Amino acid sequence: MIFTYIIIGIALCYGLLVIYYWHSWRSVPYYTPAAVQPQTTISVIIPARDEEENIAALLQALEKQSYPSSQFEVIVIDDHSTDNTVAIVKQYPAVKLLQLTADNINSYKKKAIETGIAAASGEFIVTTDADCIPPKKWLETIAAFKEETNAVFIAAPVAINCNSSVLQVFQAMDFMVLQGITGAVVHNNQLSMCNGANLAYGKKAFEAVNGFAGIDTIASGDDMLLMHKITTQFPGRVHYLKSKEVIVSTAPMKTWPAFFNQRIRWASKAAKYNDKRIFPVLLLVYLFNLSFLVLAIAGFWNSYYWLWLLILWVYKTVAELPLFGSVAGFFEKRWTLQFFFFFQPLHILYTVISGFFGQMGSYEWKGRKVS
Secondary structure (H helix, E strand, O other): OHHHHHHHHHHHHHHHHHHHHHHHHHHOOOOOOOOOOOOOOEEEEEEEOOOOOOHHHHHHHHHOOOOOHHHEEEEEEEOOOOOOHHHHHOOOOOOEEEEOOOOOOOOHHHHHHHHHHHOOOOOEEEEOOOOEEOOOOHHHHHHHHHHHHOOOEEEOOEEEOOOOOHHHHHHHHHHHHHHHHHHHHHHOOOOOOOOOOOEEEEHHHHHHOOOOOOOOOOOOOOOHHHHHHHHHHOOOOEEEOOOHHHOEEEOOOOOHHHHHHHHHHHHOOHHHOOOOOHHHHHHHHHHHHHHHHHHHHHOOOOOHHHHHHHHHHHHHHHHHHHHHHHHHHHOOOHHHHHHOOOOHHHHHHHHHHHHHHOOOOOEEEOOEEEO
């Protein structure tokens, strides 16, 4: 009975947490720019490594931006690409191309971003990934939001494109929930969460916190770890931009191993967070999902636990559904609701596996072994 009570306690805490995130997400106001044309100068920083399949689409999308071309520049930093990435970028004369020369370092992406910022002339830095596509009013909306709120750091939404395959639909659904939680906690100034595919921050703010110094030996974390540094030094000036005009779309992982490797990479940052408020949340989420595996195994000794497993499955679905439905509506993917109940076992399994292996110390990314 003690074992059962522990799981019930964890489940209740988890349910309250998710409901809180749902209410917080709904409280984030939709942003509509004022009629005044923003004047902020922007430098778009794009680290790229072996992105010949994606980089052209991104650069074409940037050419179509509604923001005046005189007010922004695009800087691509090639990270030792072995394909035609460089040749493709050179086809766009307006794009500034830099070559990363540093080698034998643990965080190539941070070094690439740092290199781009050093060469940037814009007062506001906007970062994205080479496999992303921004909407037409992306830069215009970010600039307007920055001027209206006096923000020094802006986290903005990202969506994963998907076809009808289980792998891609699952990725899109999982990522939407993460985006909803990001908006909720950033708006309430509770946690440092964001995604490097859609970030903006002041160049002076980056320099004021000494850039990536102190976190430059950590392979990942060019987004959340930097966000925490800036949040600490500029309290009240870090914001989440909730607007469909700034939703950046990105490509899904093409295979299950690639997907798990990506999530393991994300999970590997957990022990490196300076924002200690995130640890109780991560622990609660992990223990709740681990409870399902514990019940499944315990059921072989007593089938009573399989009944609890089914009850917990339904409970998880009901608790998460309001948040997921609200976020799916924002991203215009409400059609994914039909899969929500059935994808729960997959979500539980991936959370437990990626959380465990993320703490093992190493993974492979972009052809490199990272530790």
